[in-house]
Amino acid sequence: MTQISIEHVAVPASLDGPGGADFLAIADLMNTQQREIWGNDDFYGTPQSQLAGRSSTPTRRRLILAARAVESREILGVVQLNLPLTDNLHTGNVNVVVAPDARRQGVGTQLYFAAEQLAAANGRRMLMTETEHLAGVGKADVDPDREDLAGTDTARFIPNDAAASFAAKLGFRLELVDRVSRLDLSDYDGGNALQEQAAAAARAGYELVFWRGACPQDLVGAYAQLRQKMSTDAPQGGLDLAEEAWDEARVREAEAREVEMDYESLVCAARHTGSGELAGHTVLEVFRNNLSVAYQDDTLVLEGHRGHRLGMLMKAANLARLREAVPGAERVYTWNAEENRYMLSINEQLGFRAVGYAGEWQKQLASA
Ligand SMILES: CC(C)(COP(=O)(O)OP(=O)(O)OC[C@H]1O[C@@H](n2cnc3c(N)ncnc32)[C@H](O)[C@@H]1OP(=O)(O)O)[C@@H](O)C(=O)NCCC(=O)NCCS
Known part of the structure; x- marks a missing residue:
């Protein structure tokens, strides 16, 4: 398994200045993940737009941690942690994405726990995350008695795929299902x-x-x-x-x-x-x-x-x-x-x- 280190990534001032290349790699990882889920680029975010969207504001602190291969320094995965600053101070929101070639080696788990630690250090006691699923892909065969799904009777819409299994393994419970319509x-x-x-x-x-x-x-x-x-x-x-x-x-x-x-x-x-x-x-x-x-x-x-x-x-x-x-x-x-x-x-x-x-x-x- 590739050796990794987990590091903070500061959102750069611009894409062509210091830190710009790392940010471009992260923006690409996020777009690749969206294409993987939806099979199109309808949720593509330009790097410039992501630069603004992933920056902190007076109401949200946004932190990014990246998993880097120790030797090549390549970014293999990323977690974004968002912390509300003016309300819901007990919460944080996480989104973990790992490059397809680096999956199933514990990278996502390491990224998640680094973010969880950071959230706890910022006084947060409740973390939230979202998983997305194309309709008709994967079998919605989740056991209705599963402990982590007890919060919702609409769990049948969520397939037992990598994202849902990952969230459940980390200790998250499914609380709400949104229908995505077009x-x-x-x-x-x-x-x-x-x-x-x-x-x-x-x-x-x-x-x-x-x-x-x-x-x-x-x-x-x-x-x-x-x-x-x-x-x-x-x-x-x-x-x-x-x-x-x-x-x-x-x-x-x-x-x-x-x-x-x-x-x-x-x-x-x-x-x-x-x-x-x-x-x-x-x-x-x-x-x-x-x-x-x-x-x-x-x-x-x-x-x-x-x-x-x-x-x-x-x-x-x-x-x-x-x-x-x-x-x-x-x-x-x-x-x-x-x-x-x-x-x-x-x-x-x-x-x-x-x-x-x-x-x-x-x-x-x-x-x-
Ligand atoms: C979900 C994702 C982040 C997992 O990253 P990863 O580095 O492969 O995860 P890990 O290797 O740390 O896996 C931890 C556990 O998650 C579950 N899991 C991960 N991928 C799985 C898969 N393809 N099928 C079933 N279970 C899976 C397993 O329980 C796994 O533990 P195990 O390997 O001991 O069985 C990765 O697949 C990804 O980036 N997917 C697209 C983005 C996404 O859906 N993010 C989820 C937001 S919560």
């Missing part, structure tokens, strides 16, 4: 009928507000509240996550990161005309390096405004706007908890179809 816009009828239906139901007094990129200054406080609510209103399964802390500064920070990562958000919000209050929002994201793919981010309707079909209205309207604003867009991906029947049914009516699953796993650290 809408092929060539099959999409524009959602006009759905939109009209929703508009009729919404005549209760809501108007739609749209923006691209930066939120208008007069709405930013209300938008921060919606973002905060989103962190707890979507199903969390058994994940030990508390409400996130959002304010105007955090919204602006997230917008600045979008610019650095070279993507743009198309936001649609519903405003209650009587009170002026924002009742909900939905967000589509488009990366400039690949305009054929869009990603659905948040969709939320605040509790007091539910039951008016605002979710459908906003989503259909924002998809129509995507087609106008980005004529080259061909498909849209979305992630929803398998237990989130309301959101799944909206997406199914719009034409989204399951292409895969993401497992959300959690481990309580022994030292806690």
